[in-house]
Amino acid sequence: MTLRLHNTLTARREEFRPLEPGVVRLYTCGPTVWNFAHVGNYRAFLFYDLLRRHLAVSGYRLRHVMNITDVDDRIIEQAAAAGVRIAELTARYEQAFLEDMRSLRAQEAELYPRATGHVEDMMLLVERLLAGGHAYDVDGDVYFRIASFPAYGALSHLDRAGLRPGARVATDKYEKESATDFALWKRAQPVDERVGAAWEAPFGRGRPGWHIECSAMAMRYLGETLDIHAGGVDLLFPHHENEIAQSEAATGCPFARFWLHSEHVSDATGAKMSKSEGNFTTLRDLVAAGHDPLAVRLFLLANAHYRSKLRVTDEGLHAAGEQLRRLRELAERLRRLEPGLRADDAALFQAVQDGRDAYRAALDDDLNLPEGLGRVFELVREANAALDAGRVGPAAHEALLGLLADVDAHLDVLTAAEVSLDEAVERLIAEREEARRARDFATADRIRNELRERGVQLEDSRDGVRWRVTRR
Numbered sequence: 001m002t003l004r005l006h007n008t009l010t011a012r013r014e015e016f017r018p019l020e021p022g023v024v025r026l027y028t029c030g031p032t033v034w035n036f037a038h039v040g041n042y043r044a045f046l047f048y049d050l051l052r053r054h055l056a057v058s059g060y061r062l063r064h065v066m067n068i069t070d071v072d073d074r075i076i077e078q079a080a081a082a083g084v085r086i087a088e089l090t091a092r093y094e095q096a097f098l099e100d101m102r103s104l105r106a107q108e109a110e111l112y113p114r115a116t117g118h119v120e121d122m123m124l125l126v127e128r129l130l131a132g133g134h135a136y137d138v139d140g141d142v143y144f145r146i147a148s149f150p151a152y153g154a155l156s157h158l159d160r161a162g163l164r165p166g167a168r169v170a171t172d173k174y175e176k177e178s179a180t181d182f183a184l185w186k187r188a189q190p191v192d193e194r195v196g197a198a199w200e201a202p203f204g205r206g207r208p209g210w211h212i213e214c215s216a217m218a219m220r221y222l223g224e225t226l227d228i229h230a231g232g233v234d235l236l237f238p239h240h241e242n243e244i245a246q247s248e249a250a251t252g253c254p255f256a257r258f259w260l261h262s263e264h265v266s267d268a269t270g271a272k273m274s275k276s277e278g279n280f281t282t283l284r285d286l287v288a289a290g291h292d293p294l295a296v297r298l299f300l301l302a303n304a305h306y307r308s309k310l311r312v313t314d315e316g317l318h319a320a321g322e323q324l325r326r327l328r329e330l331a332e333r334l335r336r337l338e339p340g341l342r343a344d345d346a347a348l349f350q351a352v353q354d355g356r357d358a359y360r361a362a363l364d365d366d367l368n369l370p371e372g373l374g375r376v377f378e379l380v381r382e383a384n385a386a387l388d389a390g391r392v393g394p395a396a397h398e399a400l401l402g403l404l405a406d407v408d409a410h411l412d413v414l415t416a417a418e419v420s421l422d423e424a425v426e427r428l429i430a431e432r433e434e435a436r437r438a439r440d441f442a443t444a445d446r447i448r449n450e451l452r453e454r455g456v457q458l459e460d461s462r463d464g465v466r467w468r469v470t471r472r
């Protein structure tokens with residue numbers, strides 16, 4: 001089977017293969033932690049999750065880096081208004097982001113580097129660009145010279161005639177109509193010093209512009225050429241265009257082979273959800289309104305293809321909750337079934353096998369989860385009817401369990417909530433006791449080591465086994 005992904009760079013669906021066989025180097029733009037992320041942000045983050053999971057289903061190991069932007073114009077503004085240092089402001093929202101990601105069951109990236117922890121890498125990159133003539137210094141501000149990079153605009157298919165050589169912009173965002181030289185480094189202002197957002201650099205004290213962090217951190221952890229760079233479509237210009245310019249001007253090699261972009265989320269009226277416009281809904285708002293976070297997950301993942309706009313409505317969220325209920329109900333019915341007692345329905349078995357193939361083919365076709373699930377829900381109906389009629393025997397039972405497992409490899413909504421550390425540890429201790437009673441000391445030792453790796457120390461005492469956490 002061949003995985004095909006829509007590459008923004010070529011505006012085509014292309015067969016995906018990583019540079020190094022078996023391993024995918026993936027970089028995704030993460031949250032700016034100045035506020036609670038809104039569901040539009042989470043749609044992009046869950047799109048990354050879908051991509052991750054399908055790459056894993058396709059047999060790849062992942063090296064996924066997602067940055068945390070913890071210094072930028074808005075963070076400094078917000079920290080100054082609250083009279084705190086940026087680290088204090090961002091720690092709180094980073095924590096909220098990670099909690100939200102857990103309640104949405106987004107798999108963790110292998111690495112979440114923070115911008116403020118990588119200023120040195122950014123300085124080195126800026127120095128390289130200065131040395132190569134791709135950047136210039138204006139009174140302590142350093143700008144990227146887009147005239148020095150002829151490919152500027154290739155990703156967003158920008159008409160280069162609209163470029164204005166020499167025009168400069170210091171803010172982190174700007175309009176496509178006026179593509180201009182952008183800030184790599186900004187001279188420290190009194191407010192930066194007040195909130196702890198200034199660093200010593202060879203080209204003067206200051207702070208990095210927003211765009212440079214992704215280039216520096218991606219290359220630091222994943223090398224000079226990534227397999228896939230993904231982000232929300234609002235980052236396409238100027239952010240991703242600037243990432244390419246900075247990276248490729250410095251290294252001379254392609255920065256990312258595949259660029260993937262997920263579409264906007266709009267509110268019930270159809271207006272793009274955005275924090276600066278004030279029309280945004282957070283995950284916490286939806287949960288407070290009674291929505292199951294996993295229904296929100298299903299809605300954001302599967303209500304529309306990732307490259308189509310998605311309108312958040314109450315009806316849509318309720319419909320996702322209903323889909324969730326149907327999947328869980330079928331899983332439960334299959335769990336309780338004793339299929340050995342029934343004759344098999346060959347037609348049902350075949351329909352489920354075909355459905356599994358169709359589901360996989362839809363996912364391989366640019367992650368078309370909505371299409372794949374459409375067929376799955378038809379099968380859920382057929383399976384329930386067959387169960388009602390007592391027509392599900394061993395083969396169809398197994399095929400249906402396989403179908404649900406295929407689907408849950410992406411959705412991850414069928415397993416119960418994660419057991420607490422206490423429950424997990426108690427269970428392993430009981431298993432170890434069992435193994436020791438059976439004189440299976442290899443297993444007992446393996447369990448002890450596994451616990452140690454989780455930071456749990458066992459102490460055998462006369463009263464039985466005690467345990468304590470030595471680290472978290």
Ligand SMILES: [Zn+2]
Binds near residue numbers: 214
């Ligand atoms: Zn980025």
